[in-house]
Amino acid sequence: MTPAARVQAAIGILDRIAAGEAAEKALLGWARGARYAGSKDRAAVRDHVFDAVRRWRSTAVLGGAETGRARMLGLLRQQGIDPDTLFSGAGHGPAPLTQAERAAGRDPAGAEAADLPDWLWQKVVADWADKAETVADAFRSRAETFLRVNTLRGDLDEALRALAEEGIGVEPAPRARFALRVTGNTRALARSEAYASGLVELQDASSQAVVEALPLHPGMTVLDQCAGGGGKALAMAARLNGGPVDAHDADPARMADLPGRAARAGADIRMVADPRGPYDLVLTDVPCSGSGAWRRAPEGKWRLTPDRFTELGIIQASILDAASGLVGRGGALAYATCSIFAAENRDQIDRFQARNPGWRLETERLFPPDQDGDGFYLAVLRR
Numbered sequence: 001m002t003p004a005a006r007v008q009a010a011i012g013i014l015d016r017i018a019a020g021e022a023a024e025k026a027l028l029g030w031a032r033g034a035r036y037a038g039s040k041d042r043a044a045v046r047d048h049v050f051d052a053v054r055r056w057r058s059t060a061v062l063g064g065a066e067t068g069r070a071r072m073l074g075l076l077r078q079q080g081i082d083p084d085t086l087f088s089g090a091g092h093g094p095a096p097l098t099q100a101e102r103a104a105g106r107d108p109a110g111a112e113a114a115d116l117p118d119w120l121w122q123k124v125v126a127d128w129a130d131k132a133e134t135v136a137d138a139f140r141s142r143a144e145t146f147l148r149v150n151t152l153r154g155d156l157d158e159a160l161r162a163l164a165e166e167g168i169g170v171e172p173a174p175r176a177r178f179a180l181r182v183t184g185n186t187r188a189l190a191r192s193e194a195y196a197s198g199l200v201e202l203q204d205a206s207s208q209a210v211v212e213a214l215p216l217h218p219g220m221t222v223l224d225q226c227a228g229g230g231g232k233a234l235a236m237a238a239r240l241n242g243g244p245v246d247a248h249d250a251d252p253a254r255m256a257d258l259p260g261r262a263a264r265a266g267a268d269i270r271m272v273a274d275p276r277g278p279y280d281l282v283l284t285d286v287p288c289s290g291s292g293a294w295r296r297a298p299e300g301k302w303r304l305t306p307d308r309f310t311e312l313g314i315i316q317a318s319i320l321d322a323a324s325g326l327v328g329r330g331g332a333l334a335y336a337t338c339s340i341f342a343a344e345n346r347d348q349i350d351r352f353q354a355r356n357p358g359w360r361l362e363t364e365r366l367f368p369p370d371q372d373g374d375g376f377y378l379a380v381l382r383r
């Protein structure tokens with residue numbers, strides 16, 4: 001495909017997304033009908049689409065309309081690419097720009113420029129004050145890929161050597177001890193021996209830093225109360241020299257891949273349908289807005305509603321209350337979100353402490369979404 005044809009493909013997919021289709025589904029629908037597209041074409045089209053979804057508002061304002069065509073035009077303008085080089089009608093690319101299209105569009109302002117719905121931009125400003133623009137900007141950029149070296153399978157040097165031998169570029173990442181930033185050949189990872197053998201796991205560096213900040217020691221009894229795919233359960237098992245870690249999720253189907261991942265990682269993870277306790281440590285990695293990871297899943301910021309945000313707050317409080325009953329005397333209750341909002345973070349802890357006297361805040365971390373990892377929050381309480 002020519003670069004212009006890739007832009008034309010993205011335009012069609014963005015129109016499907018605007019009509020209500022999920023981005024992944026729209027991409028898949030296009031790919032099925034585009035057998036001529038090679039892997040590089042697919043990756044380039046995907047990048048255009050997700051870049052535009054991250055910048056859904058600003059690209060439409062700059063492009064002058066709420067269409068896929070205008071959004072791609074706006075995106076190219078933002079990227080400093082002369083649209084006429086691609087909107088030429090040649091090579092299966094988009095038709096040349098009309099005079100009206102050339103004249104349309106203006107610079108976005110406020111929430112438009114932040115690429116957030118108005119109500120969320122107000123929340124970011126309220127919580128992050130002079131850092132609000134930096135936070136919003138992070139959501140408008142692509143996320144980097146991070147690996148966790150699984151110390152149950154090898155050490156940092158072994159991982160660096162193994163990845164280098166397979167032509168995968170990495171460098172140590174500052175946010176967590178065993179975090180590596182992928183700097184080249186990311187696509188080879190899934191097929192790499194380092195990954196297949198469990199020497200490295202895909203995990204965001206802030207997610208790793210959360211587990212690193214937990215008071216974990218081999219021999220402790222540990223429950224991951226909202227285990228999901230098990231990223232944190234596996235990282236906790238590594239800190240426990242293999243485990244065991246009890247893993248629970250209200251939706252057990254979410255843990256479907258966990259036994260396979262645990263076997264690959266050499267971790268002892270036990271699925272528990274009805275955890276009883278008492279545990280030395282219970283981690284609640286609760287459902288949240290997902291705001292800290294909006295650059296990976298940018299549709300989240302457009303889909304979230306104030307009602308859902310309120311509902312999430314109620315769910316978070318009830319999980320925290322239930323989990324506190326599973327912690328033994330002197331034990332620790334850890335609360336984590338991949339959210340950047342105080343309502344889901346510190347406010348939840350303040351209200352929990354007001355409802356449940358006797359718990360003191362032992363550790364608190366708030367990681368901003370930036371080049372070193374996603375946005376994440378952790379509070380560790382002890383009684």
Ligand SMILES: C[S@@+](CC[C@H](N)C(=O)[O-])C[C@H]1O[C@@H](n2cnc3c(N)ncnc32)[C@H](O)[C@@H]1O
Nearest residue numbers: 226227228230231232249250251254285286287
């Ligand atoms: C943020 S995800 C967990 C991610 C996971 N810990 C990881 O590191 O990969 C939140 C999980 O909480 C689960 N969940 C929702 N309500 C719950 C509840 N009341 N009790 C336990 N888990 C719940 C969801 O099914 C979801 O898998």
